[in-house]
Amino acid sequence: MLEVFRIPFMQHALFAGLLISVLCAFLAVFVVLKRIVFVGVALAQMSSAGVAMALLLGLSPTLLSLLFMLLGVAVFSIRSSEKKVPRESIIGIAYATAAALGILLVARSAQGESHMLNLLFGNILAVTPGDIHLMAGTFIGVGLIHCLFHKEFVFSSFDPEMAETLGMRARIWELIFYMTLGVTIALAIRMAGMLLVFAFLVVPGVFGLMLARALKTAFVLAVIAAVIPVVLGLYMSFVLDLPSAATIVALSFLLVCLAVPMTRLRKS
Amino acid sequence: MEKLIEFKNVTLGYGRRAVLQYLNFSLERGDFLGIVGPNGAGKTTLLRAILGTLKPLAGNIVYHAKRHAVLRFGYVPQRQMVDEAYPLTAFDVVLMGRYGLLGPFRRPRRSDIERSRECLAHVGLDHLSSAPYRDLSGGQKQRVLLARALVADPVVLVLDEPTTDLDLGAEKAIMQLIRHLHDEHSLTVILVSHTLGVVVNYANKIAFLDDSAFQIQDVKQAVTAENLSKLYSIPVEVAEVAGQVVVV
Numbered sequence: 001m002l003e004v005f006r007i008p009f010m011q012h013a014l015f016a017g018l019l020i021s022v023l024c025a026f027l028a029v030f031v032v033l034k035r036i037v038f039v040g041v042a043l044a045q046m047s048s049a050g051v052a053m054a055l056l057l058g059l060s061p062t063l064l065s066l067l068f069m070l071l072g073v074a075v076f077s078i079r080s081s082e083k084k085v086p087r088e089s090i091i092g093i094a095y096a097t098a099a100a101l102g103i104l105l106v107a108r109s110a111q112g113e114s115h116m117l118n119l120l121f122g123n124i125l126a127v128t129p130g131d132i133h134l135m136a137g138t139f140i141g142v143g144l145i146h147c148l149f150h151k152e153f154v155f156s157s158f159d160p161e162m163a164e165t166l167g168m169r170a171r172i173w174e175l176i177f178y179m180t181l182g183v184t185i186a187l188a189i190r191m192a193g194m195l196l197v198f199a200f201l202v203v204p205g206v207f208g209l210m211l212a213r214a215l216k217t218a219f220v221l222a223v224i225a226a227v228i229p230v231v232l233g234l235y236m237s238f239v240l241d242l243p244s245a246a247t248i249v250a251l252s253f254l255l256v257c258l259a260v261p262m263t264r265l266r267k268s
Numbered sequence: 269m270e271k272l273i274e275f276k277n278v279t280l281g282y283g284r285r286a287v288l289q290y291l292n293f294s295l296e297r298g299d300f301l302g303i304v305g306p307n308g309a310g311k312t313t314l315l316r317a318i319l320g321t322l323k324p325l326a327g328n329i330v331y332h333a334k335r336h337a338v339l340r341f342g343y344v345p346q347r348q349m350v351d352e353a354y355p356l357t358a359f360d361v362v363l364m365g366r367y368g369l370l371g372p373f374r375r376p377r378r379s380d381i382e383r384s385r386e387c388l389a390h391v392g393l394d395h396l397s398s399a400p401y402r403d404l405s406g407g408q409k410q411r412v413l414l415a416r417a418l419v420a421d422p423v424v425l426v427l428d429e430p431t432t433d434l435d436l437g438a439e440k441a442i443m444q445l446i447r448h449l450h451d452e453h454s455l456t457v458i459l460v461s462h463t464l465g466v467v468v469n470y471a472n473k474i475a476f477l478d479d480s481a482f483q484i485q486d487v488k489q490a491v492t493a494e495n496l497s498k499l500y501s502i503p504v505e506v507a508e509v510a511g512q513v514v515v516v
Contacts, residue, residue, distance in 0.1 A: 033353055148373055155364050158354050164321045165343045166368025166420060212355050213400055 016127040017230040020188045025226035028205030040201040045098040046072040047186040052105035069182040196245040203252040269296040278327035300457045302467030305477030311460045342417030344427040352402040359397040365419035387415040407438030
């Protein structure tokens with residue numbers, strides 16, 4: 001296995017995969033608990049639309065992708081009355097519109113469609129050292145914010161009303177959480193692709209929460225459930241000549257399948 | 269008596285829709301106020317305004333705290349509002365009540381942990397400290413939420429429907445505990461309930477949320493057959509059985 005990871009492009013893929021998977025897995029616990037799984041995919045799609053527009057206009061893809069993501073964050077973090085339009089409907093509209101916008105912009109682009117799609121949806125085997133440095137910076141920044149304000153994020157998502165009563169600005173913390181989620185998605189998606197990032201934002205969180213009896217354990221288990229498929233998946237995809245993202249996601253799914261009997265065993 | 273909270277011509281609502289209008293009342297230190305009203309009358313809206321999480325559409329809410337101090341609330345929300353998906357222990361939930369006192373960047377200190385343990389013991393649940401919150405019974409969950417409210421060392425304890433879905437034994441135990449906290453720890457209590465029977469036996473003041481003007485009255489004066497028959501537009505009898513007031 002070590003031989004495979006001595007090859008430079010596999011080494012880059014492993015570093016990028018580990019950084020993205022650990023960060024996304026940590027956020028996945030919140031994503032699952034807050035029931036915002038589709039916010040992740042909608043933010044990813046909006047950020048992709050930003051990249052498409054940047055390529056068409058000749059602007060910085062990272063900048064426009066972050067701007068589009070911020071727009072999504074602003075829309076999704078508004079806690080409005082759900083009586084008339086449920087929030088999931090807004091997420092659905094945002095997802096469909098962003099996807100359509102991305103396709104339209106790609107269609108109008110002078111550059112080749114496959115080249116554009118690669119830029120939009122990433123490929124973990126094609127990451128560069130520059131990408132890894134950017135992701136490492138994001139990892140440190142987002143990680144630091146979550147370390148410093150962990151109790152604020154947990155309390156304001158568990159019981160926002162009580163948090164407000166105790167003087168915490170729950171809405172501000174909600175917004176900051178969405179910002180960290182959005183920045184992670186916007187940058188990770190260009191390196192690892194939409195499928196992998198979306199999977200990392202859901203599957204490890206579900207695994208951790210299925211097995212853990214304490215929140216801290218859920219975070220640890222989620223990270224483990226993301227790291228194992230990255231290492232094994234990259235190795236298997238190289239050896240068996242399989243698509244890397246799909247192999248990693250399939251292994252993640254197998255881990256969740258393993259968690260089901262483990263949960264039942266614990267209960268019995 | 270020392271005034272703690274004063275509502276001056278307050279209108280409450282959401283957006284442009286007023287739910288409660290022209291509220292004029294004050295809450296005094298040591299009060300045990302029961303607020304009664306049917307579902308949808310605006311009880312939770314009023315509580316949110318008292319807690320400061322809902323700004324009035326019109327009028328002023330004045331908090332009379334001692335110099336440089338903030339009037340500290342302990343809030344017990346409706347049990348159903350607390351998300352049980354989170355894998356938190358009873359102790360974790362109680363400790364959260366200290367977070368407001370800590371501020372950002374600071375982790376809970378030994379004193380916060382000890383105070384949380386004390387409060388869990390106070391509500392009789394020290395033996396369930398490490399039990400998952402979601403696995404507790406309805407009455408136990410209510411006690412945990414009560415402990416979380418107490419751990420912030422509040423001046424005013426606010427409870428939103430604390431006895432909903434509890435069996436008779438658990439309901440009585442919770443209400444006796446709240447009464448004990450009021451009597452022994454000089455807590456000012458505001459209790460909202462749609463069950464008149466819960467309020468009349470424990471509160472010393474009562475206010476009805478209905479179409480008439482919101483007015484705080486003494487329980488003994490307000491809870492009469494004549495007043496309640498008028499309020500509910502049906503014949504109502506008030507009797508005393510084994511030391512408890514029963515409304516039929």
